[in-house]
Amino acid sequence: MASVFCENCSKMLKEFAANFRNVCKEFKLKVYKELSHCTCVRITPERTTQLPTLLHLCDNGPHIFRQERLQALNTLAASENIDLQMTAAVYYLRLSHQLNSPLPDDFMEPIMPLLLSIHFDVQKSILLAVVNLLIKNNVCKELVIEMGMLVPLLELFQSGDATAQCHSCACIAMLASAESNTDALLVDGIIPLLALAKSYDPKVQQDAAWALLYLTQSDWPTRILCQAGAIPVLVLLLQSSDPEVQFYSCTALCNIAAKQEHHPKMLSIGSHYLLKSLLTLMSSSVQKNSAQACRCLQTLSMNVLIQEQLMELEWVLPLKGLLKDSAPVWTEPAITLLSDLSAHPPNKDILISEGVLDGIGQLLRHHRSSCVIVAHSCKIITNLCSSCTGQQAVLEGLCLSGPLRAFLLPTLGDETLLHVTSCLQHMMTLDPLKCKLSATLTSEHVSRLVKLSGQSGNSQLSYNCAAIISKLDMSAEMRHLLRPHYLNVIEYLLAFLQRRDVQFQQLVIITVFNLQKDEGFVSQLADxxxxxxxxxxQAQTEETRRLLQRIQPLSPSCVLNH
Incomplete structure (x- = not known):
């Protein structure tokens, strides 16, 4: 490849590189000379013999794990001199960034005295190296436990230094991912961590809550936590005066709730304490905490027993309050939870009587661009409008116009449109809503319904839109809106009829039966x-019926025997 530099510049760069190497060599010799005259190095002959190796510790050549290098590291780690210990710690730190192969077990030995160093900076440096080695799987997690490193890691967790606490927590969390470490972590790790979570020191409590959250991000450590009694501790932390502790503990509980195997332990806390605490947190002035409480309740609401317990509490009011928030990021968890709760039959009358449908109408007016809000709002309307009181609430509120406005948005994807059209189709099956909906449709709505009925990319979306058209009240106004589209309607009906799916074939017949009330459609259909x-x-159906009449019906006993 041709050089990007001219001949003169290339020559100057080569000279600079050569001079720089010479300067580095001279500096290394100068360091060696000065160190050899220093009393801290000349304390013992053993240290002096390690100096040549010390100067080459960071040379990552083919013999990176030579025995003399290990001896030097052991000597430096055992020293009480902070500079010598720091040299070894920095070596491991640099090695942890560059190493792409397993670290030999022998080279783990110097790490332990460095973790136990009386010099905090040394401990922090080697701690970061251990984090890197664990992340890259350069060291055996079981060996780390066997060497007794868990104890200094926990001591560093209690150091009060945010960086050291963060790195020690990360180490503990990664060690917990090894199933063979369960017993050691239960005795030496998790239980002390839970004790720290009960500390009266807000900073210690916050770091402990963060560590517990970190541990709930994978299945095996979560099981360890639950076995060790973490759930009651995390529930108590929901009552903390520190918003960060509340957030960490709530998120950890949300992670735990994702596995239904842990629900019995979560429910075993008396007097619905967990649900009450989450409902209280939903009313928090800290938005991320109220939203996270919603997410946790939504995860728990998959359990019918938990929904029944929730029914006994005042849960509607805080949810309605969250629906009024202006930011979708905080409203979406609330609407998702409400959607799940509205699917549970005993909740429907309560939600209607509490005026939830009015809130949904307002929400659709202000957040039509949020796919999550639109989809779950339509689910709620569908769930609640089946009863007479629900239909009346829809007619009196904004719930009818909301899905219609959302239907016209070009930014909504097929998945969201499925929920919108399912909601509209369901309302078209209910006479009071059908009349109102047919009278509210505009030419834009009709055009979009016809267009989506004819698209072949999403069969269910096509079916939903065609089903809405099949149920329209054929008033004079509706006939006027439909007439420009009859050719397109006939085209998609023909495609439906040629499908093997009986559901689509039956929809064709229902649509033709409805649209033939308009002479304009009849004239277009002719020939x-x-x-x-x-x-x-029709001929095939008649022939099939005639042939079936010739077959003697099988007796029930004959059918059962076969």
């Missing part, structure tokens, strides 16, 4: 391919 195919279907 069309759709009409020909309909006659063929």
């Amino acid at each position: 069309s391919e759709l009409e020909v195919q309909l006659w063929k279907v």
